[in-house]
Amino acid sequence: MQLSSRGRARMAGIAVALLFLTLAGSGIAPKVSAEGQPDFWDYPGTALEGGTSAEFERPLDDCRRLCRERSGCAGFDHSSVTNICRLFTGIGSAQPNTLSTAGTRNRIPGYSDPRNAESWYYAAYSGVDLFGGDLVPKGMPAPNAENCRATCDSQNSCRAFTYNLEANRCFLKSGFDFVQTYALGWSGLYFKAGPAAPPPNLTVGWELFTTSAFIGDSAETYAASYEECMQQCSSNGQCGGFTWANARPNRCYLVYSSNLYPVRRKGMTSARKNSRTVQPDFVRPVSPRN
Numbered sequence: 001m002q003l004s005s006r007g008r009a010r011m012a013g014i015a016v017a018l019l020f021l022t023l024a025g026s027g028i029a030p031k032v033s034a035e036g037q038p039d040f041w042d043y044p045g046t047a048l049e050g051g052t053s054a055e056f057e058r059p060l061d062d063c064r065r066l067c068r069e070r071s072g073c074a075g076f077d078h079s080s081v082t083n084i085c086r087l088f089t090g091i092g093s094a095q096p097n098t099l100s101t102a103g104t105r106n107r108i109p110g111y112s113d114p115r116n117a118e119s120w121y122y123a124a125y126s127g128v129d130l131f132g133g134d135l136v137p138k139g140m141p142a143p144n145a146e147n148c149r150a151t152c153d154s155q156n157s158c159r160a161f162t163y164n165l166e167a168n169r170c171f172l173k174s175g176f177d178f179v180q181t182y183a184l185g186w187s188g189l190y191f192k193a194g195p196a197a198p199p200p201n202l203t204v205g206w207e208l209f210t211t212s213a214f215i216g217d218s219a220e221t222y223a224a225s226y227e228e229c230m231q232q233c234s235s236n237g238q239c240g241g242f243t244w245a246n247a248r249p250n251r252c253y254l255v256y257s258s259n260l261y262p263v264r265r266k267g268m269t270s271a272r273k274n275s276r277t278v279q280p281d282f283v284r285p286v287s288p289r290n
Helices: 005-025 060-069 145-153 226-234
Strands: 041-057 075-079 084-104 119-131 160-164 169-173 178-193 202-214 218-222 241-245 251-255 262-278 282-285
Touching: 041 075, 060 075, 060 084, 119 160, 119 202, 119 262, 145 160, 145 169, 145 178, 178 262, 202 241, 202 251, 226 241, 226 251, 226 262
Parallel strands: 178 202
Antiparallel strands: 041 084, 075 084, 119 178, 119 282, 160 169, 160 178, 202 262, 218 251, 241 251, 241 262
């Protein structure tokens, strides 16, 4: 479903902020410099070899800070046994050392990847609908979810997708505004993360039911879009869910119950409040999508 411009502007900021907090809290978004790379590449269990400019007893955080403040410092290492910090003007190589932690401004050639090196990954989610950010309004036909994924994978502008099994339609996305659980949805997300980062969890606030309505104590209101109807229910503490009448534009029904069950109704879309966290079915590395 495509967002209206008014609904997108209102909801995108909230949803993007929530998603960023979720990913950052999971270690997906490490601190980076303005050039798009970390201040230091982190090498735990590593001792450096090269020209040293200073050697003194300091905690690890001070060692990192002092190297950062000195423009001629190419890197540092710190011993957890002796508490000795060494600053380097140049780095020739590195050696594994479980009692040492190192950081370098540039990656060490021929050595293992730094802990905070970011690569592209793909995460798959069953039973999830990513709402908004559609590259093609109303989506495109696709025989199955794998075909939808392959189409997204072939386009670098596609950073996410949702496949609707009920309609056999593929929605390619440049991003998304919020997440709903949906029994007939299958979604994928491309993201960058370091090798030690945990899988990206998605925060969900709604459970979607297409071609369905909720029956019960309700109030009919005006709403220009599905997402506006959702916002009205979200801001109402007594509202447990809502029904948006596709066939009767601008009709929104707020349903006042916490035990809502969908009844099949043509031309209607419903969602009920259902806060939860969704973990990916699997995560795998993919080619760069820059």
